[in-house]
Amino acid sequence: MSLRIVVCVKYVPDATGDRRFAxxxxTDRESVDGLLSELDEYGVEQALRIAEASGDAEVTVLTVGPDDAKDALRKALSMGADKAVHVNDDDIHGSDVMATSAIVAAAVEKTGFDLVVCGMASTDGTMGVLPALLAERLGVPQVTLLSEVAVRDGVVTGRRDxxxxxxxxxxxxxxxxxxxDQSGEARYPSFKGIMAAKKKPVASLDLDDLGIDAEAVGLAGAWSAVDSVTAxxxxxxxxxxxxEGEGGKQLAEFLAAQKFV
Structure with a gap:
């Protein structure tokens, strides 16, 4: 039986854009361009390397997000992933990491897996805890923050620096x-890979498909709330x-006044 690898990826606002709150x-995701999280590209790369070393593996990329999140999936597919799963439901909007981990876990279980690969954090939320939460919900061990990773004889090994x-x-x-991000540079999609990605299957799931109550996710189900936002x-x-001869003294006085020294 081939090795089933699922890579969790996220569609995030471009960090170079003018990001703001809605x-x-x-997070206002409508007024700024989005893209596949750079840190997740390392996850896709390592999954592809494991698959290539195995010789008998299937790589599925999975994301949770609105319609535009398919762009993140297309990027991963063009890098070489075999197929994709897109969880999209209006009730997911505003979900925190706890709800997101529940959604991702349900989607991973429905997809089937032997190994789940994640980036170290998303470039928008930067919490870095979803892999641990995901492992807990799936009831499997976690081996996190690896700069090297390999799979052999049913065991995943790696180096944590x-x-x-x-x-x-x-x-x-x-x-x-x-x-x-020290695990190895992600490959650039080739023209052949970009064209091939258009024909690769992308399955769509919603909360009903995953058996998740809408009230348990989204803003209503969040464990924390933002009371106010100031630009x-x-x-x-x-x-x-x-x-003019006293520059050093003036600089020292300024630093002392700001309590930097």
Whole structure:
């Protein structure tokens, strides 16, 4: 039986765009271009490498999001993934990481898996806890924040680099792993890959398909709430210190006044 790899990816607002909040205090995803989260590209890359090393594996990319989130799936498919799953339901809007993990877990179970691969965090929420929550909901071991990862004989192994030490970790499949941005540069989609992606299957699921109550997700089911949002003030010109022999002293006094020293 071939190795079933599911890669969780996210469609996020472009970090170079003018990001802001919508009226309901959620991220405004309509007024800025979106794309596949850069950190998730590393997850796709490692999944493809594992599949290539296995010689008998299928890579499915899975995302939760609105219609435009299909762009993230197309990017992953053009990189070489075999098929995609798109969970799309209006009631998902405003879901926090707890609800998102429940939705993703249900979709992963419905898809079928031996290994789930995630990026280390999303570039919009940057919480980095979804892989752990996902493993808990699926009831499988987690091997997270890996800079190297491999699968052999039903075991996933990897290297986790810390500030003062390096760990070699492993877990029996099925399992959930997350990879860092040090795991290896993601490949660029080729023209052939882009054209092939148009013919690859993309399954669509909603909350009913997953057996999830709409009241358990979205803004209504969130464990936290945003009471108010204030726009970041515009940058000022700052303080200019003219050096006429006393520049160093003035700089020191300024830093002391701002409690930087």
């Amino acid at each position: 009226e309901d205090a959620t 810390g500030d003062s030490a390096t760990e070699q970790v492993q877990a029996a499949l099925p399992a959930v792993v997350s990879v860092t 970041r003030p515009a940058r000022t010109a700052g303080t200019i210190v003219k050096d």
